[in-house]
Amino acid sequence: MQTPVSLVVSGEEISSGEQMASADQAQAAGTELLHAEPARVEMPAAADVVASALSPGAGATSEPAPLKTLQELSREAADCRLCTLAETRTSVVFGVGDPQADLVLIGEAPGRDEDLRGEPFVGRAGQLLDRMLQAIGLDRKRVYIMNTIKCRPPNNRDPKPDEVQACNLWFEQQLNMLQPKMICLLGRVAAQTVLETDASLGSLRGRWHDYRGVPTWVTYHPAYLLRSPQQKKKSWQDMLVLSNRLRG
Numbered sequence: 058m059q060t061p062v063s064l065v066v067s068g069e070e071i072s073s074g075e076q077m078a079s080a081d082q083a084q085a086a087g088t089e090l091l092h093a094e095p096a097r098v099e100m101p102a103a104a105d106v107v108a109s110a111l112s113p114g115a116g117a118t119s120e121p122a123p124l125k126t127l128q129e130l131s132r133e134a135a136d137c138r139l140c141t142l143a144e145t146r147t148s149v150v151f152g153v154g155d156p157q158a159d160l161v162l163i164g165e166a167p168g169r170d171e172d173l174r175g176e177p178f179v180g181r182a183g184q185l186l187d188r189m190l191q192a193i194g195l196d197r198k199r200v201y202i203m204n205t206i207k208c209r210p211p212n213n214r215d216p217k218p219d220e221v222q223a224c225n226l227w228f229e230q231q232l233n234m235l236q237p238k239m240i241c242l243l244g245r246v247a248a249q250t251v252l253e254t255d256a257s258l259g260s261l262r263g264r265w266h267d268y269r270g271v272p273t274w275v276t277y278h279p280a281y282l283l284r285s286p287q288q289k290k291k292s293w294q295d296m297l298v299l300s301n302r303l304r305g
């Protein structure tokens with residue numbers, strides 16, 4: 058029998074009356090995502106990437122690039138000054154979760170709480186995201202959560218194209234290391250940035266996209282759901298689509 062699950066954050070219910078995954082199904086989806094080994098991938102050091110971009114040929118060498126872990130990449134990113142957001146940020150918010158997770162969720166940019174704590178999605182929207190994951194038997198330790206850019210834009214404005222471009226250095230290396238089986242883009246800005254499109258969220262949602270060979274789903278940003286609770290039912294449907302595909 059299927060057990061109804063409600064998503065309630067700060068007294069708000071995300072949906073009800075829909076067909077829900079059973080606790081066992083949700084748990085099964087979650088346990089598949091547990092891995093022991095940290096990801097290691099052959100990537101050039103960030104400084105080398107920048108150097109060769111600035112001076113073509115400068116990075117050319119017959120030596121193989123050193124193996125780098127996600128943790129090492131995170132340490133490099135912590136000192137990043139590639140764009141002006143470095144002047145106003147408190148922390149570089151790199152990402153959180155299982156480096157070998159099957160599912161990577163990508164938001165827009167850190168907000169105030171995230172900037173202060175150095176972790177993505179820890180404010181009110183993050184609490185709702187946690188509840189959404191919980192409803193399909195997952196939590197932030199079993200997936201990987203990151204943003205399109207790593208530093209908070211002042212007053213939470215949308216990231217500027219030059220900031221996205223600068224941060225792409227970290228974004229691409231990070232995703233190459235993670236090698237997820239599935240990506241979920243949270244909200245219009247993340248969807249438009251990653252899929253490089255001006256299309257509306259409404260037109261991007263409800264079908265699979267391909268991001269460099271990785272099946273990619275678009276859903277509402279949890280902050281939007283807090284403002285527009287009537288859309289929570291559709292977001293619940295999106296979570297089920299992800300859960301079903303994760304369970305294969």
Ligand code: URA
Pocket residue numbers: 164165166167168171176177178179182183204280
């Ligand atoms: N909104 C985002 O898009 N990302 C965060 O990390 C927090 C809020």
